[in-house]
Amino acid sequence: MAGASEQLARQVRWRPLETAFWLAALAPFAVAPSYLSLASQVAITALFALSLDLLVGYAGLVSLGHAAFFGFGAYSAGLIAKHCWSEPLSALVVSAALAGLLGYALSHIVVRFRHLALIMLTLGFGLLLLEAANSASALTGGADGLQGFRVPGVLGFKFDLYGRTAYAYSLLVLFLCFLVARRIIHSPFGLALRGIRENALRMPAIGSASQAHLRKAYTLSAALAGIAGALLTHTTSTVSLEVLSFGRSADVLVILILGGAGRLYGGILGAIIYMVARDQFSGVNPQYWYFWIGLLLVAVVMFLPNGILGGVSALRKKAQ
Amino acid sequence: MLSVKKLNKSFGSLVVAQDIDLALPKGTRYALIGPNGAGKTTLINLVTGMLRPDSGQIFLGEGENQAEITALQPYRRVRQGLARTFQINTLFPRLTALESVTLAVLEREGHAHNWWRGLPAFGPAADEAASILGSLNVPAEKPTRELAYGQQRLLEIALALATRPRVLLLDEPAAGVPRDESAALFAAVENLSRELTVLFIEHDMNVVFRFASRIIVMVGGRILLEGTPDEIGRDERVREVYLGRSRHAA
Numbered sequence: 001m002a003g004a005s006e007q008l009a010r011q012v013r014w015r016p017l018e019t020a021f022w023l024a025a026l027a028p029f030a031v032a033p034s035y036l037s038l039a040s041q042v043a044i045t046a047l048f049a050l051s052l053d054l055l056v057g058y059a060g061l062v063s064l065g066h067a068a069f070f071g072f073g074a075y076s077a078g079l080i081a082k083h084c085w086s087e088p089l090s091a092l093v094v095s096a097a098l099a100g101l102l103g104y105a106l107s108h109i110v111v112r113f114r115h116l117a118l119i120m121l122t123l124g125f126g127l128l129l130l131e132a133a134n135s136a137s138a139l140t141g142g143a144d145g146l147q148g149f150r151v152p153g154v155l156g157f158k159f160d161l162y163g164r165t166a167y168a169y170s171l172l173v174l175f176l177c178f179l180v181a182r183r184i185i186h187s188p189f190g191l192a193l194r195g196i197r198e199n200a201l202r203m204p205a206i207g208s209a210s211q212a213h214l215r216k217a218y219t220l221s222a223a224l225a226g227i228a229g230a231l232l233t234h235t236t237s238t239v240s241l242e243v244l245s246f247g248r249s250a251d252v253l254v255i256l257i258l259g260g261a262g263r264l265y266g267g268i269l270g271a272i273i274y275m276v277a278r279d280q281f282s283g284v285n286p287q288y289w290y291f292w293i294g295l296l297l298v299a300v301v302m303f304l305p306n307g308i309l310g311g312v313s314a315l316r317k318k319a320q
Numbered sequence: 321m322l323s324v325k326k327l328n329k330s331f332g333s334l335v336v337a338q339d340i341d342l343a344l345p346k347g348t349r350y351a352l353i354g355p356n357g358a359g360k361t362t363l364i365n366l367v368t369g370m371l372r373p374d375s376g377q378i379f380l381g382e383g384e385n386q387a388e389i390t391a392l393q394p395y396r397r398v399r400q401g402l403a404r405t406f407q408i409n410t411l412f413p414r415l416t417a418l419e420s421v422t423l424a425v426l427e428r429e430g431h432a433h434n435w436w437r438g439l440p441a442f443g444p445a446a447d448e449a450a451s452i453l454g455s456l457n458v459p460a461e462k463p464t465r466e467l468a469y470g471q472q473r474l475l476e477i478a479l480a481l482a483t484r485p486r487v488l489l490l491d492e493p494a495a496g497v498p499r500d501e502s503a504a505l506f507a508a509v510e511n512l513s514r515e516l517t518v519l520f521i522e523h524d525m526n527v528v529f530r531f532a533s534r535i536i537v538m539v540g541g542r543i544l545l546e547g548t549p550d551e552i553g554r555d556e557r558v559r560e561v562y563l564g565r566s567r568h569a570a
Contacts, residue, residue: 004418012438012439187438188442189432192426202479204393
């Protein structure tokens with residue numbers, strides 16, 4: 001019966017294409033040094049999308065308020081830098097813990113609902129947090145944003161004008177979080193999440209406490225989103241209300257659907273395409289670039305229902 | 321092993337379970353029969369906790385080990401050893417058969433919450449899943465949605481077995497399976513451990529009389545009769561009600 005464990009182990013193995021991908025992520029340092037700030041924005045967005053993938057792609061839940069956790073992490077990091085200390089790595093850990101705590105608290109309500117109710121609920125929580133941050137201007141700076149702090153550098157490297165340190169920092173954190181996410185989805189817990197996605201009704205009938213699984217998924221996902229938000233704060237030395245906006249929640253969902261949900265690399269690929277497209281299209285016409293994003297989204301959903309990565313893997317299967 | 325006392329359930333004015341009393345001893349093979357709408361699946365839903373009874377009690381276990389499970393959530397009843405299958409395939413379409421059954425084993429062993437160790441560290445669970453699938457002749461590697469329908473019916477049973485039940489409730493295990501194949505499916509049920517208490521719903525009387533050691537007849541939310549196949553076969557009321565020659569009071 002050695003074959004059974006072998007079958008499960010096969011999916012977990014590190015593929016050559018993955019190594020190639022992460023090596024390619026280093027290319028901007030040499031090839032596009034003037035685009036390094038964009039590259040760190042991409043890495044941060046990719047991490048945000050990866051955190052949402054745990055919920056959407058693996059547990060099969062929908063969220064239109066994921067910016068709540070991103071923004072919570074961003075503000076946590078900003079407040080730590082402003083009032084407490086300026087060392088970013090420890091601040092990253094604390095922000096992740098705080099965002100995770102918020103996710104855990106909200107999960108007790110959220111996991112009882114599905115479908116449309118869940119979408120409205122997550123949307124509602126997102127709006128609540130946005131307006132709370134807006135009105136608590138003494139703490140958050142309100143509509144002017146949180147300013148007046150600076151994170152000088154990380155691990156002795158100063159944040160420079162070209163964004164070298166910022167990209168190195170964002171990429172490293174993205175990679176480490178990716179390793180964690182990869183381990184999560186290949187763990188028994190990850191299998192249970194896929195079980196919930198595939199058939200929530202069957203789970204209790206095999207003795208599964210689905211709600212406990214979902215609460216944990218929310219907590220982990222919120223913590224990862226919080227790290228992404230804190231990264232943005234550290235690399236830009238400012239926090240604006242936009243980190244909590246509905247637009248950010250919607251964008252990250254679009255990015256995930258575009259790249260392919262439930263595929264680990266889908267969010268990363270989606271972030272690259274979306275952010276680069278936005279950068280290029282808004283250069284051509286700053287007002288109407290959402291038109292092209294809209295067109296891309298319609299095309300992907302119509303012709304590649306499992307996202308770009310889903311389309312690629314279907315093509316590869318056909319070729320075999 | 322499983323007993324039910326004075327179980328009642330109504331949806332508005334429709335009574336779906338009325339004063340149900342049952343006591344299934346360890347290792348018995350029970351068939352639950354009755355016309356459509358008699359409340360057979362409802363009874364399974366009540367016993368497994370997918371429906372809440374209006375009144376009554378449910379117990380699992382025998383003698384000193386007997387425990388009331390009436391208020392337990394469905395997944396807790398499964399962990400106590402009460403498993404079921406579904407009349408309509410209720411599987412994990414995009415998981416392979418091996419992943420599905422391994423998941424059930426991991427849940428039983430209390431490992432499913434583990435998010436920091438990779439699946440390859442849980443080889444024994446996968447091996448056990450493979451041996452359950454092997455004993456039922458279900459291909460392990462294929463995604464569930466690509467399995468033949470009959471294999472999916474067997475996977476239903478494999479998932480329930482992976483929870484290591486003491487009582488197994490099979491809701492029309494051969495539903496939709498051609499007649500000549502259903503005998504093979506019930507042969508698999510017959511080969512299950514003699515320690516296991518089994519109750520199955522089935523409409524094919526040949527199968528019922530061949531595989532059941534006792535038969536329960538339900539009509540209109542009530543238990544009409546319980547007895548050995550011989551007793552049931554001789555009973556005039558059963559013939560009338562079950563074969564549809566009555567005035568259709570229900």
